Amino acid sequence: MHGVSKSFGGVHALRDAHLEVRRGEVHALLGQNGAGKSTLVNILSGVYVDYGGEVSIDGRPVSFRSPAEAQAAGVATIHQELDLVPEMTVAENLFLGREPRTRWGTCDRRRMARDARGLLAAAGVDLQPGRRISSLRVGEQQLVEIAKALSLDARILIMDEPTSALADAEVRRLFDVVRDLKRRGVSVIYISHRLEELAEIADRATVMRDGTVVGTVDVPTTPAGTLIQLMVGQRMEQLFPSTGTEPGEPLLVVDRLTVTPRRPEQGRREPQDVSLVVRAGEVVGLAGLMGSGRTELLETLFGTGPAGTRTGTVTLDGQPLEPAGPRDAIARGVALVTEDRKVSGLALGQSVRSNMTIAALGRVSRGGVVRAGEERRRVARMAEHLRLKAASQSVAVGTLSGGNQQKVIFGRQLMTEPRLLLLDEPTRGVDVGAKAEIYRLLAELAERGIGVLMASSELPELLGTCHRIVVLHEGRVVADLDSRTTTQEEVLAAATTSNDTTREQA
Ligand SMILES: Nc1ncnc2c1ncn2[C@@H]1O[C@H](COP(=O)(O)OP(=O)(O)OP(=O)(O)O)[C@@H](O)[C@H]1O
Ligand SMILES: [Mg+2]
The missing domain is CATH 3.40.50.300 (P-loop containing nucleotide triphosphate hydrolases)
Structure with missing residues (x-):
């Protein structure tokens, strides 16, 4: 060419x-x-x-x-x-x-x-x-x-x-x-x-x-x-930020959570007897092979899983957390960045600005009326944070490159100012510069006391950004590792554990 x-x-x-x-x-x-x-x-x-x-x-x-x-x-x-x-x-x-x-x-x-x-x-x-x-x-x-x-x-x-x-x-x-x-x-x-x-x-x-x-x-x-x-076009400093903060009090507590869907769907792996804790100011990684149930667990916490029965308890700040759906979840301070940008509902024909603020209109309105200036300022700040490459806030999201669309989704969730941020492969398709930005952003959020639960298939990313890594296998927690002391090999070994050893460990 x-x-x-x-x-x-x-x-x-x-x-x-x-x-x-x-x-x-x-x-x-x-x-x-x-x-x-x-x-x-x-x-x-x-x-x-x-x-x-x-x-x-x-x-x-x-x-x-x-x-x-x-x-x-x-x-x-x-x-x-x-x-x-x-x-x-x-x-x-x-x-x-x-x-x-x-x-x-x-x-x-x-x-x-x-x-x-x-x-x-x-x-x-x-x-x-x-x-x-x-x-x-x-x-x-x-x-x-x-x-x-x-x-x-x-x-x-x-x-x-x-x-x-x-x-x-x-x-x-x-x-x-x-x-x-x-x-x-x-x-x-x-x-x-x-x-x-x-x-x-x-x-x-x-x-x-x-x-x-x-x-x-x-x-x-x-x-x-x-x-x-x-x-x-220039030298880049380090990819991963130094996570200096020590986590605080337990924020999200999941205790023996099992979900049994009314109509089981082929290929889905709902949570089985899952227990885990995310503290305020803590970034917890969710590792596991494809099909290990990471997405399903995040969906359950966000209230978008299939209808059915659940046993066990989930609490956020001591209050029971069982959101009826995304709107309810957001109102309770939980946000989810999903892995698939198409189904996560970007309105491709609409502007970057409206796509970013759609879930957080309450934050930029007074008396039900959107304050345009405030909206523009917040979007500008977020776009800068994320190093979004777009000609302006008014261009249609569909004209952005794939990675930049992902950043808009990320921005939309952060605009809701969550206490608990759930992330599913947040850097999928995002370039190194923007990855470093997102990692820095996560560290910053943690410093402000927000809890983060992040599913990722990239082990270096989990090891570099998380305090702890929870490993899932067939819907169950098979390991809970301190990322300062664990290795890629150890995480992988846990993720590929066969059922028998899982039972032994339990
Ligand atoms: N259909 C379109 N209409 C308007 N602008 C477009 C269109 N397709 C691409 N662009 C613009 O062209 C530029 C290059 O986009 P392209 O999708 O080729 O990037 P890329 O290198 O593949 O990025 P990524 O790693 O995010 O996928 C971007 O500025 C993008 O906004
Ligand atoms: Mg591309």
């Missing part, structure tokens, strides 16, 4: 960008949120058709007029925002638009199920082809998307943050698959904010900043610090 430019209205998303990818290499594309990574690969994959510059494959100029054309030319893409059809099954999604046919021209469902099983197995994905997409967790949906892209038999495979919702074991499997593709001569363009993954998987990396390319480097010989410096 040479001299590529693209603008959206007045926004220059790309200026004279260039990218050269060799056959059979894994080429990382790096840059902060809004740097232009997705836009660049979307041009290669036929999503955007009007742009400046040249794209060629195998020395031949190409200009795709649709994603289907790009696919036919051997360019497959795993998009950052998953585009599966939620009402359809895994198999139907895998073969959408290319369903196997019977002799009579109808869809051959039996063959489709069989082939789907084969595709899933080849991608190392353990899922039933008949499952409905809407019943899958975000990470599982991502695996389906990956299996689908792999099945296209591409020469160039674009992966836009494929691991952001995957747990460690799934990342390992994905890397095995990528190495295999490489051996077969497939070129992989790999976008990720998880820098620690790069050394393991990437050959070269192109770094983007503000819509331009600042350089291409060999990954094995380039220290992570240099990459970060290229991305940010």
Whole structure:
């Protein structure tokens, strides 16, 4: 790709960008949120058709007029925002638009199920082809998307943050698959904010900043610090803040909480006999494999879990906490940042400002009337806090880059000024600079006496920001570790404990 430019209205998303990818290499594309990574690969994959510059494959100029054309030319893409059809099954999604046919021209469902099983197995994905997409967790949906892209038999495979919702074991499997593709001569363009993954998987990396390319480097010989410096444009101080505060009195106390849903949903793991404490001013991590029940526990605390019976008790500041729903939870001082930005209800057509204040209108109104000046001031402060990259408060959220949309969700929850902040993969898809900001923000919140319960699949993040780490396995607490003395290995070992040892420990 040479001299590529693209603008959206007045926004220059790309200026004279260039990218050269060799056959059979894994080429990382790096840059902060809004740097232009997705836009660049979307041009290669036929999503955007009007742009400046040249794209060629195998020395031949190409200009795709649709994603289907790009696919036919051997360019497959795993998009950052998953585009599966939620009402359809895994198999139907895998073969959408290319369903196997019977002799009579109808869809051959039996063959489709069989082939789907084969595709899933080849991608190392353990899922039933008949499952409905809407019943899958975000990470599982991502695996389906990956299996689908792999099945296209591409020469160039674009992966836009494929691991952001995957747990460690799934990342390992994905890397095995990528190495295999490489051996077969497939070129992989790999976008990720998880820098620690790069050394393991990437050959070269192109770094983007503000819509331009600042350089291409060999990954094995380039220290992570240099990459970060290229991305940010300056040296970055430490990633994790020093957590100096000592936690205070117990704030959230969960005692032997078990949830039994009225209508059990496949793939969900509700809390089983969970006991844990979050003190005022304490950041507690929630570790566990995908499917260990971290999200379900957070949802229960926030009042958005399925209807059913619960035993055990939950108290916040000594008062029983059993919110009837999000509104009730927020009124009681509990906020939740969910892992999936699409379902967490960003109104993509609405402004950054209204998306940020929607849950906290009471804080910026008097007598039921929104005080516009106060609203603008608070949003400005929050945007600065989060280093939000947006042209103004008035632009539609849908025009922000993926990571910046995540920051708006974060800002919305913080605007409610919670006493207990529940976070589900809060830095998913967020660049290193913004990650450091979010960690600093968490430390600051803790200093002000707020309790934080944060689920994360990134162990360095848990170890670097939390006072304690609670490990879940199949809905149960299997370990409660002091992060000053524990190690990644210990957390992982606890998370992968088999049932038998769980019972022994209990
Ligand atoms: N449809 C659009 N309309 C208006 N502006 C857009 C649109 N898509 C992208 N942009 C802008 O183009 C710039 C580059 O966005 P892009 O999505 O390529 O960033 P990115 O590097 O992929 O970031 P992230 O790491 O957050 O995914 C951003 O400033 C973004 O706001
Ligand atoms: Mg992107």
